[in-house]
Amino acid sequence: MKATTLPKFGLFLCSGHEEVKMKVASALITAVAAFTAYYVYRPMPSTVSEPWKLMLLDATFRCAQDLCNLADYFGLGHHLKILHYMSSFEKNDPVSSGNLKVTDTIFDGVEVRVFEPSSEPHGTLKRSIVYIHGGGWALASARSSTYDGLCRKVSEEVNAVVVSIEYRLVPDVHFPTPLNDVLTATKYFLHPDVLQKYSVDPDRIAVSGDSAGGNLAAAVCQQLTENPNQTIKLKLQALVYPALQILDFNTPSYQQNTDMPVLSRLGMIKYWLDYLNVSLALTHSMLVNNHTSLDSGETVALRERLNWNTLLPVSFKKNYKPVVQSIGNPSLVQKFPALLDARASPLIATKETLQLLPKTYILTCEHDVLRDDGTMFAKRLQEAGIDVTHDHYDDGFHGCMSFTTWPTYFLVGARARDGYVKWLKENL
Template sequence: MGVGLAILIMGFAALFAAFLLLLIGLVYAELMNSEIPRGVTGRWKLHAIHILFVGVAVVGRILERLGLCHQISVVLWAYGNLLVCRRPAPPGLHIRDLTFGGVPVRVYQPTAPSAGGRRGLLYFHGGGWVTGSIDISDEICRCIAKESETTVVSVGYRLAPEHRYPAPLDDCEVATRGFLSVAEAEFGVDPRRVAVGGDSAGANLAAALCQRLAKKQDGHLSSPCAQVLIYPVLQMADFSLPSYQQNHAVPLLFRGRAAFYYLQYLNGDVSLCQDVLEGAHVPPDLRLEYGRWLSPELLPAQFLARGCGRVEPPPYDAEAYHAVRTGLDPEMSPLLGEDEVVRRTPRAFVLTCEYDVLRDDGLLYRRRLEDLGVAVSWHHVPDGFHGLLSFYGLSWLSFPAAGPAMDSVVRFVETL
C-alpha cells in the first residue's frame, strides 16, 4: 500500500511539474511573440485569453501526436465550453434548432407581434472556416434578434479541413435560399427585408454569397437586401497591407494564422504558407490589376499613422500560384470580384477594428463598394481587436469595446 501510494504521489507530482512547465512556457511564448498595443482596453485580459487558447492548441497537438484524437476536435471542444453560455431563451425570444436543405440552423424569433413583415438576418459564424459554431455565435444572435426585433437564422455550415471550399459557401447558399423560400409563410418575415452577415470568415461567406447570388439573379427568389460584414477577411492576394504589418502579432489573429486558415479552407497545403505571406503566389499581371483595389494609398491617412513599410514583391512562383489560384477567385476573395458583379451587391455594413490584421480588408472593400455606387455604413472600433464580439455577453470574458460595437450592428439591422 505504501509503495503504491508513493508511486501515485510521484505520478501526480510529475503531472503537476509538466503542467507547470507548460504554463511557464506558454506565458513566456505569449510575452515574446504577442504584441498587444496599449490602445487595446483590457490588454492583459487578452493576453490571458490568448495563453489559454494557445494552451488548448498545444494540448490538442500533443493528444494528436499520441494518436488519441485530432487537434481540431480538442479545440472545438474547448471553445464550445469556454465561449458558450448555455442559458434558456430570454423573455420575448423563441429559439429552436431546424434544418434548411439539410443544413443545420438555429432560429431566433421575436415573439412580439410585428406590423407587416418582420426583418430577417442569416448569420454565418466566424472561426477561419475551421472552428466556430452555432453555439459560439449564440450570444451575438440573441442580442441582434432581441434588440432589433429581427428573426435571426444562425447557419451551421460544414467546416474545413473535412469540408473545404466550396462546401461552407454552398451550405450558406442552401440555408439562405431555404429560409427565403419560407420566410413569409412560416416566420412572418418579409423576404425583401432579409440580409446576410457574419464575422471574420463568416463575413467572407456573406460577401461571397452576395456576389454569387448577384450573378445568379433570375427573378424567382428575393436576394439579400444587405450584407453585414464584421471584421471581414476578404482577400488572399496581399498579406502585407498596413494592418498586417501593424498588427502582425496582435491576438487573436496573427498574420501567419490568417494565411494558414485560408489554406485550410482552400486545399490544406500549409507548406505554402510562407509563399502566400510573401506574395510569391500572385503573377505580376494580377498584382498590377489587384493594385487598383489593394493599394495602401486608398486607405484613409489615419490608418497609416502607426507606420508601414513598402514591401517589395518576391519573385513569382508559378508552382505556388497554380496550387492556390482558386484562393484568388472572388468566391474566396470577394474584394477581388468583378466590377459589374460587386456593383450589383446590396448595401453593406462594415465593422473594422484598429488592432486587427484584417482591418484594411474591410476598409478597402468599403472604398470599393462606395466607388461602385453601393451604399455603405461603417463603424470603426478604435480599441478593438479581431474576434472582439466572440466574448460579448460572456461575463468576465467580455471587453468594454464589445458593447458599442454590438450596438452599431443592431442599429444597422434596424434599418433593414
C-alpha cells in the same frame, strides 16, 4: 523527569530535508513563473482595450492551440477538430423564452438555428437576418453559447427573425463546401413559402457574419446578387471584421498586427490554407506574397483591386511599404486556382458586381490583421456607388464582439456589438 533531546545528527537530517524542499519549491516557482511569462506576457499597444485581460485571454487560446498541436503530433486527432471540440463544447440546446421562440431545423439539408421574436401581433411581417458565425471556417458553432447569445440579442433588439447557419467545417470539408452550405440554406430561406411560414417581409432581409463568417456573408451576397433567377434580393449586408482576400498578407494591418491577439498573421494564413485545402508547407510563400508575384500575369490586374496605396487612409498606411515580389512562385496559382477565386476573396470582385450589392455595414478594429480587408472593401464599394457605413474601433481587436459576457467581458466588445445592433435596427 529528565528532558530528552534529539541527537545532533537528527537535527542535521531535518535541516537537510528542509533545504531540499526549499530548493524544489524554488525550482517549481521559477518554472511556473517562466511558463506564465511565456504564455501570458506579450507587449501590447497602449491603445488596445484592457490589455492585461487581453493577455490572459490570448494566453488561454495559445495554450489550447499548443495542446491541440501536441495531440495531433501524437496521432490523437486533427488539431483543428480537437480545437473545435474544445471551443464549442458548451453547445446549447434551443431554449425558448417568453418573447423568443428558438428552434433547430434543416434548410435543404443544412442545419440552422432559427430565432423568432413574438412581440409583434400574429401575422405581422418581420425583418430578418441570416447570420454566419466566424472561427476560421474550422471552429465555433451556431449552437455555441457565444453565437446563440449574440443571435438572441440581435433577434430581440432588432425584432427580427434570425437564421444562424451551422455550415460544415474544415478539415472535414474545404472550399467551396462551407460557402455552398451557406448559399443553399440562404436560398431556401428566401423562397416565398418559407418566408411566409416565418412571417418575414421579403423586402427587409439582411445577411451578416463575423470574421470567416463575414467572408461567407460577402460571398453569398455577391452570388445572390449575380443570380438573375433570384427574385427576392437582400436589403443589407453587415460584415464584422471580415476576411476578404488571400492575395496580400503584407497590407499595413498585417504588418502592424503580426503577433496581435487573438489572430496573428501566421494564424490567419494557416486558416486560409486549410480552408482552400492548400498544403501548409506553402505558408512561407504566402507570407512573402510569392503567390502573387509580378511574373504571374493573372495576379497583376487583381492586385490593382486591392491596391492599398489608393484604398487606405494615410492614418492606416503610416510608413509601411508594399511587399511585391518580381519573381515568385506563379505555379501556385495554376495548382490552386481558388487563390484567385472571388468566391473565396470577395474583395477582388469586379466593379460591375460591386455595383449590384446592397447597402453595407462594415466593422473593423485597429489591432486586427484583417483591418485593411474591411477598409479596402468599404472604399471599393463606395467607389462603386454603394451606401456604406464603416465603423472603426481604435481600441478594438479581432473577435472582440464575441467577448461580451463574464469572464471574458470587454468594454470595446460590448460597444462594437451595440453599434452593430443599432445599425441593423435603424436600417433593416
